[in-house]
Amino acid sequence: MPREVRERQMLDAAVAAFARHGYQAASMDDIAEAAGVSKPLVYLYLKSKEDLFMACVRREVGALVAAVREGTRARGLTADQQLWRGLTAFFAHTAARPDGVAVLYRARTQGEPFAREVAAMRVEVVAIVTALLGQAAKDAGCPSELAEREVSGLAHALVGAAESLAEWANSRTAEHFFADEAAGSTTAPSAKETAATLMNFCWAGLENLMKGARWTPAPGPARGPAPAPAPARGRPGG
Missing domain, CATH: 1.10.10.60 (Homeodomain-like)
Known part of the structure; x- marks a missing residue:
């Protein structure tokens, strides 16, 4: 062989x-x-066992990054469509290779050099998302200083949310199967459904931000320490 x-x-x-x-x-x-x-x-x-684990981590890192790159490769699409395709590819990959995803999660807790491999993968995926969000901001006429300040942080937040959502979606295929069956649902969400969940969560807000409409907390009354309760009043000597 x-x-x-x-x-x-x-x-x-x-x-x-x-x-x-x-x-x-x-x-x-x-x-x-x-x-x-x-x-x-x-x-x-x-x-060695360490070399074997490292080979597993590197293989799964390469496969995941390749899936995301392939999903976002199509040209002539708007940034949100490219992001949608990339997220769908990501969730399809994590659903097809749950053991590989679990190895990457475990690698983060094993210290160096394994955690460094996973961190490098995350930097690469964040860079892909950052480029897409930056292009979307540019296409929307978002002020450059706003884009520079917000896009990188939003990309990190989006990738973190995708990782968490993938873990949730994979858990639906096993631990929750019988509970879902009792509730009348026996299927886990598809990659497209999971991607749509994340797009619905993030894109409406991103779209407003790119147009310059930022959320700010509503002004409220200044708050200080609560006043001491007033002493009870009664008749003298009573």
């Missing part, structure tokens, strides 16, 4: 094990057995 095929089998088995048990508890014996190879062969290919 070609090395690349055998290595892919090992990585598939390792991703499933790390997603289910975590880095510390995952067993190299179980990974080798699931891959249909001997444990010495796993060490021959991947050197």
Whole structure:
């Protein structure tokens, strides 16, 4: 069997094990057995458990970024349509590879160098979203100083919301299946439905912001310490 095929089998088995048990508890014996190879062969290919986990993280990082880039690649579309396509691609990928997503979540808590790989992935995805929001702001005639101040923060917020929503959507396919069945719904939200949820949440506000209509808190009365209660009044000596 070609090395690349055998290595892919090992990585598939390792991703499933790390997603289910975590880095510390995952067993190299179980990974080798699931891959249909001997444990010495796993060490021959991947050197160590740390190297195996890193290979899993890098594979899943590359696959996720590639999915988002492919989703936003279409030209001739408005920025919101490109963002919609990118979000749909993101949620389709995370739904198709829940174990890979779980490995990336676990990598964040394992410290360096794993967390650095996930952080670099997030920077790359945020850059894609920032470019789309920046173009949308430019197309809408948003003042450049407003765009510079707001777009980067909004891109970080949107990516964070997408990550959280993907975790929620994936949880609907397993833990909540029987509860959904009792309620009359047995299907998890599709990638398009999840993307629409996030677009409905963010785009109306973004659209107003790009037109210069910013939300501000309503002015209210100045607040100070509550006054002490007045003493009870009665007749002297009573």
